Amino acid sequence: MSRKRFIFHAELCIACHACEVACKTWRNPENGIKYRRIESEESGRFPDVCVQYRTVGCLHCEKPLCMKACPVNAIKKINSGSVIVNEEKCIGCRKCLNACPWNIPCFGKNGKMRKCDMCEKIIPEAMKYPCVKACPTGAFQIVIDDDL
Amino acid sequence: MELKKIKKGLTRDEAESIAYSMNEQVKASYCPMCGPNANCRNYVFIKDGKIVRTAGMREAEANRGALCAKGLAAAEWQNSCDRLTTPLLRMGKRGEGKFKKISWNEALDIIADKLKTQKEKYGPESLAILSPALRDYKEISLRFLAVHGSPNHAHSGICALQNLFSFFYTIGGAPVADVANTDLVIYWGKQPAYSGPSGAPARNLTEAYKRRARIVTVKPSVEPDVAMSNMWIPIRPGTDAALALSMLHVIIKENLLDHDFIEKWCNGFEELKEHVKKYTPAWGEYITGIKEEQIIHFARLYATTPKACIECGNGLEHSSNASAAVRAIASMMAVTGHLDRKGCNLLGNPRGPEPKNIMRFDLYTEEFVDKLVASEMPKAFMPFIEGTSSAYFKTIESILTKKPYEIKTLIAPGTQPLLSTRNPKLVKKALEEVEFFVTIDVMRMAEMPYADIVLPVATGFEMEHPFVMEKNRVIPRPACVKPLGDYKTIFHFFLELAERLGYGADFWHGNFDEFENYRLSEFGIKIDELRNHSEGIEIKTEVGNIKYEKYEKIFSTPNFVRSKPLFLPQKKVALYNTLFESEGYDALPVYRESDESLTGDKELLKRYPLLLSDYHTSKAYSASWLRNVPSLRELMPEPTVEIHPEAAKIRGINTGDTVKIESPHGWIVVKAEVTERIRPDTVMVLHGWWMGCRELGKDDLHICDGGGNVNNLYGTSRQVYDPLVTAMSSQTLVEVSRYE
Numbered sequence: 001m002s003r004k005r006f007i008f009h010a011e012l013c014i015a016c017h018a019c020e021v022a023c024k025t026w027r028n029p030e031n032g033i034k035y036r037r038i039e040s041e042e043s044g045r046f047p048d049v050c051v052q053y054r055t056v057g058c059l060h061c062e063k064p065l066c067m068k069a070c071p072v073n074a075i076k077k078i079n080s081g082s083v084i085v086n087e088e089k090c091i092g093c094r095k096c097l098n099a100c101p102w103n104i105p106c107f108g109k110n111g112k113m114r115k116c117d118m119c120e121k122i123i124p125e126a127m128k129y130p131c132v133k134a135c136p137t138g139a140f141q142i143v144i145d146d147d148l
Numbered sequence: 149m150e151l152k153k154i155k156k157g158l159t160r161d162e163a164e165s166i167a168y169s170m171n172e173q174v175k176a177s178y179c180p181m182c183g184p185n186a187n188c189r190n191y192v193f194i195k196d197g198k199i200v201r202t203a204g205m206r207e208a209e210a211n212r213g214a215l216c217a218k219g220l221a222a223a224e225w226q227n228s229c230d231r232l233t234t235p236l237l238r239m240g241k242r243g244e245g246k247f248k249k250i251s252w253n254e255a256l257d258i259i260a261d262k263l264k265t266q267k268e269k270y271g272p273e274s275l276a277i278l279s280p281a282l283r284d285y286k287e288i289s290l291r292f293l294a295v296h297g298s299p300n301h302a303h304s305g306i307c308a309l310q311n312l313f314s315f316f317y318t319i320g321g322a323p324v325a326d327v328a329n330t331d332l333v334i335y336w337g338k339q340p341a342y343s344g345p346s347g348a349p350a351r352n353l354t355e356a357y358k359r360r361a362r363i364v365t366v367k368p369s370v371e372p373d374v375a376m377s378n379m380w381i382p383i384r385p386g387t388d389a390a391l392a393l394s395m396l397h398v399i400i401k402e403n404l405l406d407h408d409f410i411e412k413w414c415n416g417f418e419e420l421k422e423h424v425k426k427y428t429p430a431w432g433e434y435i436t437g438i439k440e441e442q443i444i445h446f447a448r449l450y451a452t453t454p455k456a457c458i459e460c461g462n463g464l465e466h467s468s469n470a471s472a473a474v475r476a477i478a479s480m481m482a483v484t485g486h487l488d489r490k491g492c493n494l495l496g497n498p499r500g501p502e503p504k505n506i507m508r509f510d511l512y513t514e515e516f517v518d519k520l521v522a523s524e525m526p527k528a529f530m531p532f533i534e535g536t537s538s539a540y541f542k543t544i545e546s547i548l549t550k551k552p553y554e555i556k557t558l559i560a561p562g563t564q565p566l567l568s569t570r571n572p573k574l575v576k577k578a579l580e581e582v583e584f585f586v587t588i589d590v591m592r593m594a595e596m597p598y599a600d601i602v603l604p605v606a607t608g609f610e611m612e613h614p615f616v617m618e619k620n621r622v623i624p625r626p627a628c629v630k631p632l633g634d635y636k637t638i639f640h641f642f643l644e645l646a647e648r649l650g651y652g653a654d655f656w657h658g659n660f661d662e663f664e665n666y667r668l669s670e671f672g673i674k675i676d677e678l679r680n681h682s683e684g685i686e687i688k689t690e691v692g693n694i695k696y697e698k699y700e701k702i703f704s705t706p707n708f709v710r711s712k713p714l715f716l717p718q719k720k721v722a723l724y725n726t727l728f729e730s731e732g733y734d735a736l737p738v739y740r741e742s743d744e745s746l747t748g749d750k751e752l753l754k755r756y757p758l759l760l761s762d763y764h765t766s767k768a769y770s771a772s773w774l775r776n777v778p779s780l781r782e783l784m785p786e787p788t789v790e791i792h793p794e795a796a797k798i799r800g801i802n803t804g805d806t807v808k809i810e811s812p813h814g815w816i817v818v819k820a821e822v823t824e825r826i827r828p829d830t831v832m833v834l835h836g837w838w839m840g841c842r843e844l845g846k847d848d849l850h851i852c853d854g855g856g857n858v859n860n861l862y863g864t865s866r867q868v869y870d871p872l873v874t875a876m877s878s879q880t881l882v883e884v885s886r887y888e
Contacts, residue, residue, distance in 0.1 A: 011357070012357070016345035126163075133155070134216075134220060136351065
């Protein structure tokens, strides 16, 4: 069972992109790669138009489709709740990208899949979740169940 | 099961534990990424003498741990390959970009010699300093000018002062929206989500939303604050005065008034009542493009909600009707009884302790004011709260027209005249012709090739900067890292230049510590003591509770103009303004039609059928800065025009197409974004596109035709100016077409 999960209150998102840039500057993926981004979706016609903003990153699904699609078992769902990638094993076939409904997996210069790992690679506790810590409105949060 | 919630930002302990485990250093600092002092504080992490990343400081009053996209990208900005490294002296022709390295001493000597000679030959007023956005060096720059003898602080004409001027002369002060206690907040030409996302503006918006207060937004396109609002008033850019005047018509006609307040505290209600009869909601719809029913509904909603407030933004100031808009809005606040009451617009509440003011209001004599090359407000109303100011564009124009006289030296500290003001073609000519031109910045800038001297200044991260106030605390701003080049701070520039010009007695003999001690003298502390308190020193003062309905005091606010002791001579709200009338300006707010509008020149409209305006700020950039910061450039890689599907379809334009936008004054090339978020008759672009981003392989763009600089599209005829406050219109008519 998952110990931690992201929650997102879309109605409080002001599309300031702080989560996106915090992840970028704290996790340092190469230029062109992002583990998190802000997207918007509009519906209706002017002037009755409605716009929804959302932060988009790996959802760390309970049953990850990317994991199922990976031919070399490089993707794993671990006890903490995170879905992680073993870069050693990854062969860069991009089948995970085809399987993911949210278009999350990124591929850097070395061709390996990279994405949000819920800061599993980060050792200092205080350094984790820069995305959540930057959100000014509390729209984007992480819930951690400490009891398990 | 115990749920742990993650809080915003970092505490000092958390920051120190990170630094320890990463083998880094951490320092408390102050975020320099947007112009107006937002007062956000941060922790910066340093490895091998370089800043590697930043985080929001939870202990900070303004941002309470949050930090926006710009603040989080500060390390990339600080370490950018575009940083200037040394003072430069021009060797080639203007515009060629050939320089040689010189020392700071040489540079300051050259500037001082030039200013001395020019002061003798042409008078001190031949010097103009172009003003950046509200920055912390504004006061020292104004003091320098005042002591030198020039009133020509060239202010942009579109930022804060325009609104404040009309408010002060109508209701005696700046009305602060009491968003925290309101049932209805109106964001009018304001962007609370992007101008201060980590501070109070966005916090107030989301708190109001959570409280289920009603939110109304008045602007031409849907931005995040509109997405949160109950009602969107999709106004045609530049027509806010017409909306406010037709709302006043409804409010007065339907008698939704606070008669007691009007009786006791308003001057000229009968005249106003008569005046707004012609501004019917049907007329309002014709001008603003907002449905008549919506104007009526909006007017009723505001007038009949007892706790209602209005947040007026810079959007109101980008129009040739800026003063009429603000005067009409201020009048509306007054006649509906929404002034200085809980949940409404508050006036004149006590501020926290302030350092000793370094402005020299004592030097602003009538003779001094009379020397203004292009007075921003009429000379009869100078000085205003920021001293004397000349209109930015007109100041530059004087170099070419030589009227009323020629500016001989331009100093541009942290401002880019080719991007920041209208008509870059004319600005370019003026920069080629001006006798002496100095640019000062941390980063390479568009005007550099034209400068005689380029001065590189330090960021707040690499040299100590003057202390700041955070409510009751004095916060020091020590350096965190070693400077990347041969820098001084902008403060040292003014202090040391003043000393060379013989103004040492007024400038602490060029000594930064003495300058700081002077500012601190109000609190009885010394800079050496403050430096030992990285968390700041608390000033014990009695700040009284908020009091309401202080009309007697507010409407008697003393003026800075010697011949006019009060802003409101009747000690009442100036619905009918006798001061303006006596100087030949409109006694009541009047809407003036401009040729370049959808209801203006019909012939022009045939060739250019769409109304264009621009955004002043964005989630990624501050004005024309920060385009070179990779993490920010990735958010908004290219200049883009927002265009409605109807307008796009008949022009065969799809999202992502490269399009040409042509106005009667010039053309630019941008990408199209087809969206329902904008009025079908309006297109919007972002201001300030020029700089490339080398890390992402993006080249610099042209500044004039063919680039992305929206100022190339606007006119500069007399008609674009507000007659009272010299605000410049950000509207013109355009045609948009596919560009192959």
